Amino acid sequence: MSTVRELDVAAGGIVSPALEAGPADATEAVVFVHGNPGSSRDWAALLARAGELGRAVAVDMPGFGAAPVPAGFDYQVGSYAGFLQEALARLGIERAHLVLHDFGGQFGLSWGLEHADAWQSVVLLNVGVMPGYRWHSLAKRWRTPVLGELVQAWIPRWAWRRAMAAANPKGLPPAFVDKMYDDYDRTTRRTVLALYRATPDPGRAAAELGPALAALHKPALVVWGAKDPYLSADYAERQRDFFDVREVVLLPESGHWAFQDDPDGVTAAVLPFLAAQLARATA
Secondary structure (H helix, E strand, O other): OOOOEEEEEEEOOEEEEEEEEOOOOOOEEEEEEOOOOOOHHHHHHHHHHHOOOOEEEEEOOOOOOOOOOOOOOOOOHHHHHHHHHHHHHHOOOOEEEEEEEOOHHHHHHHHHHHOOOOEEEEEEEOOOOOOOOOOOHHHHHHHOOOHHHHHHHOOOHHHHHHHHHHHOOOOOOHHHHHHHHHHOOHHHHHHHHHHHHHOOOHHHHHHHHHHHHHHHOOEEEEEEEOOOOOOOOOHHHHHHHOOEEEEEEEEOOOOOOHHHHOHHHHHHHHHHHHHHHHHHHHO
16 A cells, blocks of 8 residues: 655645645646545545556545635635646646545546546446435535525534434444544535535536536446445446446445445555556557
8 A cells, every 4th residue: 555645735726635646746646635524634544545557546625525616716616626736736637536525526527528538437426417406405405595604603523423424324433433523614615605606506507518428438447335225326337428437336235425435446446447547648
């Protein structure tokens, strides 16, 4: 397993924490993009394994983890894609193999459409293009003025732990659950409200994104926890309509954070795919 290095990346008018493994000077990298709630640290274990294959990086997105929000930031998906591009440029990364989860799917795919030549491949972890999808119940509350603020106003740690246990039947590592809670500070809670209110239902976005992504036909691996209460595993096979899917891996007992509740299963699927894509890119 490669050593994970901590660093700061100046991009978008802020300084954001990041993790890196593998050769620091490589211009091609595996790029992990976290979702909500999340941070670069979500990926530490998988990033270390990816670092055995080549350069691997993960950056805290604005308003998440320990990253502040840039002045005047508008919380649009495109703004996050722009931040990601600037962060990659600062890191000297010219070609990226994306590993996406949750809202990181929208950030990363938006980036990929804008930078098709730099985008080499993608791993979709419980996320993708989802025609007809409607926001889950919690997201609907966040999107509702006043109600969203009330939901975010008071979240004790015990309630957070109970909610995560109910939503992830296989169970998540307690340290990961507590890390998510610690990351979910007032800045992140305000970010969540603003981001979800600025973003239409992913099902609507799929009508525009789907054909554009299908035209690129990028190599993809799909890994999905079948017991995800937020994003149905029915969408896993649908990704074949939009990507050059090499394999769909369903983890029958896993939930939304499959890379945490079944790290061995996810690693066993992801590493061979990344190894093949990195080899193809350098051939």
